[in-house]
Structure formats: structure tokens, C-alpha cells
Amino acid sequence: MKISIITVCYNSDATIEKTILSVACQTYKNIEYIIVDGNSKDNTIEIVKKYETIITKWISEPDQGLYDAMNKGIAIATGDLVGVLNSDDTFKSNTVLEELAQFHSSNVIDASIGDIIQHNDKNEIIRLYSSKNWSPTKLSIGFMPPHPSIFFKRDLFDKYGLYNLSFKIGADYELITRFFLKNRISWKYSRITTTSMLVGGVSSSGYSSYKLITKEIKKALKMNGVIFSSWIINTRFVWKIIGFVKK
Template sequence: MTSKPLISVIVAVYNGSKTLQRCIDSVSDQTYPDKELIIIDGGSTDGTVDLLIANNDKITYWQSEPDNGIYNAWNKALNHAKGDWIYFLGSDDYLWKRSVFEETSSHLFKAESENIRLVYGQVARVTKNDDICCIEGDSWDYTRRGIVADGICTFTHQGMFHHRSLFETYGKFDESFRIAGDYELLIRAFKEGGAALFINGLIVAGMQTGGVTANCTKLVKETARARRNNQLRVITIPWLISYAWAICYPSLKSLIGDKNSRYLVNSGKCFVAVLSYKKNAILEHNNN
């Protein structure tokens, strides 16, 4: 691989005409030249296809046909991706600034030289009015523990660059999941260990609140199924607290609004994950 790796951006969309143009422009406006954009549409009827046709010069490959959800769409896109690194962006999300890929490229080169298959930065959760709710993304020790040991989603895929060899080694997304297929893939890839490179201080994308992951209860239930499928313990204290948060989230949202409830939920998740991380560190220290 050269110092300028090819980055494949994959977007799944269904009836996303209101936000897709911003997503496309955020990719095409990148100062980094070595990129491609692949968009898989699930058979939209709202004008999304017309938008894809109008942006044909900015898109390397696109198709529109009924599918079986976001992970089916992503798997289709992977068949067409030629990049050294694969990046998944939501159709209502966008790259944070024009230089994101340029700033990331040296880290991708470093990661491959060290046989690291996951590079990630931070993600800003934003409202429909682009107000920032919170910034997500932390060290790999913290993130991996949340994913594998605690059973909580301490990551956002909009901040992650996956080396293509990760899919060649561990397979594609499990399409039986509707929300937590990216979580299940990370368990599959890192449950036995492995390193990732965290780019501290780099906001990769703006992620609009809402979407499929807004169904918090279903998300927590799917994380439990992902853990069972990979022979990991499901019932952990952080997972139970996450379930409680998920049940309370709709009431919180109606009482204090989307922005404040998202901030509160994220703060609670981080607090639980940090406590678990510190507890584990103390136990490891005592055992040594």
C-alpha cells in the first residue's frame, strides 16, 4: 500500500432525499483525492433515485432495488468496493470537514504497517438543526472493553475506517440483525484481542440523532443476541444499566427534548463504562 490509500465510502439509503445531497457533497468535497463513493438504495420512492442520477459524476457506483435492510445494503456495496479502507456513512450524516480524509490518511498508512485493521476518530451527535448533543469516541482500551466485556456500544461506526482484510478474515455483516450488525462484526473481530488505532481529537463525522438506532430497547436486545451468538456473557451490570436507560429514553426525550436526553444517555453510558474500566484495571493490578 502507498502512503495514499484508497478509501471506499459506503452509504445505504432508503427514501433519504432530504439529507442525501449533504452526505454526497461532504464526500465529494474532500480535499483527499484517493476515494470512491458507493451508494446502495433500497428502492426509494421519494426522489432519491433522481438525486442519484443528478450526482452520477460524484458517485463511483450506485444501484437502486429493494433490499433486506442496512446490512444487506452494506454487504452488496462491499462487493463493489476497491478501497484499501472501507468507511460507512449514514445517508443523513456527513463528514465533519473537507480535510477529514487528508488528516486520516497518514494514520491509515501507519495502521497497515503495524497490521492494525481498525482506525477511528470521534463523532459529533447532532440534532436536525445541527446543534451538537455530544462528542463520542475514546481510547481503544475503553472502547474494546465496552464492546467485548461490558456489552454496551461504546463506538459509532461513522467514526471508523475498516481495513478490507477485516472482512476477508471475519466475513461480512450478519444480515439477520437490523440495528446491531456492526456491533456483532466488531465482537467477531476483536473478542480474542487485537489492536485499533484511535485518532484523538479528530471529529470524523456529524451523526444526526434519530434513525434506526433511536430504537434503544431493540438495540440493547440485539446487542444481547450478538453476544450470545459469539459465546459471550450477556448479563453484565453495564448491560443491565443500558437496558434501563433504553426503557427510560422515550420518556426522557418527551420531557427534556432530543438534544438533552441524548446528552444524558451518552453521559450515563460513559460513566458506567469508565467505572467498569477502572474496576477492571484495579483487579488486574491486584492480580499482578
């Protein structure tokens, strides 16, 4: 089973070497590693070239943003499974991909979902973001599994399409809604903590981003014919807080 890992980046010279090395250190070796760079102006490409024996394919050219770059990576991927590793994130352990390969070999599924940990720039863990209690119906109230923990069969993108570029920060929510809820792909919770993720990404950086992602969640649900309550979507942060307090 070949696993394609896609890293998209732009001016990521401060973090991308750790990301590349976390792929290189995997005990599982049937990996296709693809880097899609948005024509970086810093030293990102020099670092990428340093690890050309590890990287299967890389491109550097202007793009329309994060999701356009992801689509480019998927278009050239040839693996049985596809996963995304952001350019400031790392795999949680050296055995993550080996564990995922075993899990998919043991289960007839289209996708697996898992857990991630989030840390700050001091490398202090501030959250375990788990899929344990998630189900596709929770998309209708504004909750999705952590995107980096999801590994999809490659042919799903041919059947159901790529990331929708009309979204600024919510294309992952729309794609997950389209795959899991509209088209009802088969899936299973892997219990694998796949990724160590640096907080402060494009969809988690303040009130303005919260307003935008709220708007785009509603747009994603409407596009896929999902009935939802605007009030619940607008106040979903309250339910998150309640969930944390209960835990």
C-alpha cells in the same frame, strides 16, 4: 491508499445531497464512493444521477434493510479502507479522509476508531461521541465506539465476514464484537472527529429501540463467546449518565 466510502439510503432526498457534497469536498482524492439505494420512491435517485461524476458506483434495488445494503456495498468495494457515511450524515471537515489516510499510512493497523458529533435537526450539537477511553473489553458491558468513526481494512470482511442479517438494529455491534474482541484485530484511536451525525437513527429512537438493542447486544455477545452480565447490559444507560456527570 484508496478509501471506499459506502452510503446506504432509502427515500433520502431531503438529506442525501449534503452527504454526497461532503464526499465531493474532501481534499483527499483517492476515493471510491459507493451508494446503495433500496429502490427509493422519492427523488433520491434523481439526486444521485445528478452527481454521477462524483459517485464511483451506485445501485438501486430492493434489499433486506440497512445491513444488507451495507454488505452489498462492501462486496463491490475495492479500496484499501472501508468506511460508512450514512445518508443523513456528513464528514466533519473537508480534510477527514486525508487525515485518515495519513493516520493509516503511519500505523500498521487493521482499523482506526475516532469520534463523531451528534446534532439535531436545527444543527445544534448535542453530543461528542468519543472513542478516547474505549477498549474492546467494554463491549462486554454494552459499549461500542461510534460506528461511523470506524475505518476497516477491506480484507477484514473477507477474513471474518460481513454484517449478520439476523440482527435488526444490532448487526454493527455484532460485527465490532466479532472483529475487535473475538478475532482481536489490531486497531488504534485516531483522535479524528470523522462525522457529523443527525440523531434519531434506527438504533436511537425511543424505549422500544432501547429494548431491542439491549436484546441484540446480548445476542451478539453470546454468538461470539463473550462472558457478560445481563444486569449490567440492561442498566448500561445508568453508567452512561454517570459518565456524563463525571465529565
